[in-house]
Amino acid sequence: MVGGGPAGMTLGLELARRGCDVVVVEQTGHFNRSFRGETISPDAVSLLARLGILESITAAGALVNRKMKLTEHGRTLLEVDFDDFPHRHRHPLDVPQPTLLAILEQEADRHTGFALLRNTSAIGLVESDGAVVGIRSRGPAGEQEIRARLTVGADGRYSKVLEMSGLRYRRTPLERDVVWLKLPAPPDWTSDTYHIRIAGGRHGLFIPTYPDLVRIGFNIPKGGLQTLRRAGLTGLHTRLDELAPELGDLVRGSIQSWSDTSVLDIFTSVVPQWSRPGLLLIGDAAHTLSPILGQGVSHALFDAMTLAPLLSEVLSKGRDEVTMAARQFQRIREPSVRRSRSLQLQQERMFTFSDPLRVLLRSTFYRSLNRNPWLKRRLLNNAFFQLQQSAGSSVT
Ligand SMILES: Cc1cc2nc3c(=O)[nH]c(=O)nc-3n(C[C@H](O)[C@H](O)[C@H](O)COP(=O)(O)OP(=O)(O)OC[C@H]3O[C@@H](n4cnc5c(N)ncnc54)[C@H](O)[C@@H]3O)c2cc1C
Secondary structure, eight states, X not given: OBOOSHHHHHHHHHHHHTTOOEEEEOSSSSOOOSSSSOEEOHHHHHXXXXXXXXXXXXXXOOEEOOEEEEEETXXXXXXXXXXXXXXXXXXXXXXXXXXXXXXXXXXXXXXXXXXXXXXXXXXXXXXXXXXXXXXXXXXXXXXXXXXXXXXXXXXXXXXXXXXHHTOOOEXXXXXXXXXXXXXXXXXXXXXTEEEEEEETTEEEEEEEETTTEEEEEEEEETTTXXXXXXXXXXXXXXXXXXXXXXXHXXXXXXXXXXXXXXXXXXXXXXXXXXXXXXXXXXXXXXXXXXXXTSOHHHHHHHHHHHHXXXXXXXXXXXXXXXXXXXXXXXXXXXXXXXXXXXXXXXXHHHHHOOSHHHHHXXXXXXXXXXXXXXXXXXXXXXXXXXXXXXXXXXXX
């Protein structure tokens, strides 16, 4: 496995549990990462429960998200109460990704077949007879070759394994980038509500973040960071005032340097074929999504948990069986990824509307949705409960 993010670590754990030998190669020496995959959708929560690690995660510290509120210039357009959904795991969770990854590692370490090589990067593929038979890596012990029956690229949105594999892909930049920052939670905000604020073609996500912070992501035009920076930090403060004027003092007190911010280049990637003999891509490497509606971790976990049983059956057999399992994996997983991507792109498009007529249409759409519980449930089921619906795990 190249990459010790949610996809690689979960696959490592699930294969080790099934008695397979696994090496996860991770380029960083730690799991510290910020602004990444912190809001986990209810479906991802159900997967953590299935993995048997949900209790450890909540014990280590997580925030339960009970409501989502979309407002425009202070007027509520849409309110979602996750308590209204009839599923066992109905609330998104905010979990620091280092917590998630550390617990996955702790579980995987119980199995003798599992090894995590930190500070180690994949720098090349080893090939034989047209198939990938391993990687070349560079780490504390220098360069080495690691041979494997299957090499899995779980190395995220800028996947080097994808680049090296020769597999075709299409990366589509969306119309915006996102600037992220964190503030102390405002004293009069509750920690269980996820706010989306829109103002014309601008929008911001205000997400309660463990332990007592609010994480803010607001859109700028694609490649617009230089322009924002030229206006200085005052420009950034003013920009946030448009979306959340009540946070003005907090923003000015907390964001005093550009290093308090982080920019995410938003794109989606479509890889028509996720595998070739000896190699398979999973997680963001196979299908980078937009951050809207927090879908990435869910798909990463579900990829790993779908793949592990398919692979463990065939790893001891021949290369052809492994290749067939890899193709079967893509057939199973792709429709769900496609559904999420199309829902995200629809929302992305609506959030970029700026001319008065389309802004009015958008407000009318969200208001009508808000008044129609059946429609609201249907749309949100697609976003957050795809998996629990199809598993029929709703409770009455
Ligand atoms: C700013 C931001 C905010 C996000 N917010 C959310 C959210 O709130 N909810 C949500 O569900 N999703 C969110 N996402 C998406 C989510 O983080 C990803 O979908 C998810 O982490 C994908 O998991 P992964 O394991 O496929 O890839 P990653 O998490 O990217 O992990 C890939 C790993 O591979 C390692 N790696 C890369 N190259 C190499 C190499 N050559 N050799 C060895 N190791 C390598 C990296 O260090 C990394 O640890 C966000 C993403 C970003 C960037």
